[in-house]
Amino acid sequence: DQQVKQNSPSLSVQEGRISILNCDYTNSMFDYFLWYKKYPAEGPTFLISISSIKDKNEDGRFTVFLNKSAKHLSLHIVPSQPGDSAVYFCAASDTGTYKYIFGTGTRLKVLA
Amino acid sequence: DTAVSQTPKYLVTQMGNDKSIKCEQNLGHDTMYWYKQDSKKFLKIMFSYNNKELIINETVPNRFSPKSPDKAHLNLHINSLELGDSAVYFCASSRGTGIQETQYFGPGTRLLVL
Numbered sequence: 001d002q003q004v005k006q007n008s009p010s011l012s013v014q015e016g017r018i019s020i021l022n023c024d025y026t027n028s029m030f031d032y033f034l035w036y037k038k039y040p041a042e043g044p045t046f047l048i049s050i051s052s053i054k055d056k057n058e059d060g061r062f063t064v065f066l067n068k069s070a071k072h073l074s075l076h077i078v079p080s081q082p083g084d085s086a087v088y089f090c091a092a093s094d095t096g097t098y099k100y101i102f103g104t105g106t107r108l109k110v111l112a
Numbered sequence: 113d114t115a116v117s118q119t120p121k122y123l124v125t126q127m128g129n130d131k132s133i134k135c136e137q138n139l140g141h142d143t144m145y146w147y148k149q150d151s152k153k154f155l156k157i158m159f160s161y162n163n164k165e166l167i168i169n170e171t172v173p174n175r176f177s178p179k180s181p182d183k184a185h186l187n188l189h190i191n192s193l194e195l196g197d198s199a200v201y202f203c204a205s206s207r208g209t210g211i212q213e214t215q216y217f218g219p220g221t222r223l224l225v226l
Contacts, residue, residue, distance in 0.1 A: 002154075032211050032212060036217075041219065041220075042219050042220075043116070043202050043204070043216075043217030043218050043219050043220055044155070044202070044217045045216075045217065046214045046215070046216070049212070049214075051212075089155065093211040094211070095210075095211060097211070098143075098160060098167055098168055098209045098210075098211065099157045099160070099168055099170075099211075100157065100211070100215065102154070102155040102156070104152065104153040104154055105153055105155075
């Protein structure tokens with residue numbers, strides 16, 4: 001039962017362009033969403049989050065959009081840089097539990 | 113200094129053996145977690161401790177037993193290892209149990225059971 005899905009296993013983008021990573025979820029109880037970034041041989045690191053009371057959250061080059069009716073969120077990276085090349089995990093949670101449910105990740109490659 | 117550290121980084125062992133993975137955090141956090149990332153790349157919570165008390169215990173075989181000697185440490189002991197236990201195990205910590213508390217992950221322990 002995969003409650004959080006990242007349907008694109010990989011994405012390649014030219015440096016300076018926009019990267020858009022997508023995530024879908026099925027559980028309508030989820031009310032908090034996060035993106036983590038992971039480099040090889042390292043653990044995931046927190047990138048940005050959004051609560052269900054918002055539809056957008058920005059932090060520098062990173063913006064997360066939430067569409068609750070579609071149960072969809074996306075991460076936009078503008079402009080993309082080669083150092084952004086990593087695996088990006090989407091995660092979701094609800095305030096009734098203490099746990100995150102992660103997607104399977106999207107590998108982003110930013111080409112110089 | 114590494115905030116969340118795990119030892120060992122790599123572990124290759126035979127089926128049926130018992131092994132332990134150690135985790136330490138120096139962030140002063142109250143909550144610690146163990147996650148398993150399997151071959152399909154699913155990252156799933158296994159256990160969580162808050163102030164040395166177990167608060168999350170997912171459907172994990174009894175062969176897996178977490179132990180928290182103090183708030184800064186959460187070790188994972190695995191008995192009678194099976195081929196399906198091969199995975200990357202990540203430890204994480206957070207200031208508290210609220211879902212808006214950022215979780216900080218260790219570098220992972222790559223376990224291969226032969």
